[in-house]
Amino acid sequence: AQKITQTQPGMFVQEKEAVTLDCTYDTSDPSYGLFWYKQPSSGEMIFLIYQGSYDQQNATEGRYSLNFQKARKSANLVISASQLGDSAMYFCAMREGDDAGKSTFGDGTTLTVKP
Amino acid sequence: KAGVTQTPRYLIKTRGQQVTLSCSPISGHRSVSWYQQTPGQGLQFLFEYFSETQRNKGNFPGRFSGRQFSNSRSEMNVSTLELGDSALYLCASSLGQDRETQYFGPGTRLLVL
Numbered sequence: 001a002q003k004i005t006q007t008q009p010g011m012f013v014q015e016k017e018a019v020t021l022d023c024t025y026d027t028s029d030p031s032y033g034l035f036w037y038k039q040p041s042s043g044e045m046i047f048l049i050y051q052g053s054y055d056q057q058n059a060t061e062g063r064y065s066l067n068f069q070k071a072r073k074s075a076n077l078v079i080s081a082s083q084l085g086d087s088a089m090y091f092c093a094m095r096e097g098d099d100a101g102k103s104t105f106g107d108g109t110t111l112t113v114k115p
Numbered sequence: 116k117a118g119v120t121q122t123p124r125y126l127i128k129t130r131g132q133q134v135t136l137s138c139s140p141i142s143g144h145r146s147v148s149w150y151q152q153t154p155g156q157g158l159q160f161l162f163e164y165f166s167e168t169q170r171n172k173g174n175f176p177g178r179f180s181g182r183q184f185s186n187s188r189s190e191m192n193v194s195t196l197e198l199g200d201s202a203l204y205l206c207a208s209s210l211g212q213d214r215e216t217q218y219f220g221p222g223t224r225l226l227v228l
Binding site for chain 1: 146147148150157158160163164165170171173203205207209211213214215216217218219220221222224
């Protein structure tokens with residue numbers, strides 16, 4: 001079974017609107033971290049936001065927020081006030097307990113922001 | 116603080132050759148992880164080095180190897196290149212603690228002809 005599932009291969013959003021990118025995960029480890037990365041066409045993976053499994057509040061970083069629903073094992077990324085520069089591939093990732101440097105990634109969602 | 120750097124950024128090789136990629140982590144970071152990204156397989160974990168020791172290894176053949184130096188810089192080597200090795204190779208650095216954020220470099224695009 002896939003550990004990280006991103007069910008939206010592609011998404012479109014109008015500039016200045018908000019968009020939610022879905023991510024569900026599968027783990028039996030009570031201690032884990034969830035991450036979102038942005039990958040523009042240049043290839044670099046840019047860290048956006050982190051949520052720890054024991055964090056009581058949803059993480060926020062500027063225009064990015066993470067809708068963390070632990071019981072449903074979902075960690076959706078919300079981007080508010082979309083900008084043209086937000087057009088990129090977005091990856092959800094997880095690191096579990098004693099993972100020794102390994103992140104597990106989903107297949108990604110391509111976001112296109114329309115002017 | 117300078118980010119993760121990778122050299123070279125682009126590389127073209129022919130089948131059967133070998134290649135060495137380099138990664139310099141963020142200053143103070145002791146963990147370097149390597150990933151292979153292809154359109155078909157997505158992002159796959161190759162291995163991780165911490166304080167010059169390989170701590171973890173993904174499911175790749177022995178043609179893929181790496182090492183880490185005392186200054187935490189890491190190299191990855193692929194011998195006897197195959198067409199399927201064409202990919203974006205990303206390295207990521209972190210302090211080395213469990214479940215912490217990994218910061219990625221710009222990647223090396225390898226094309227095998």
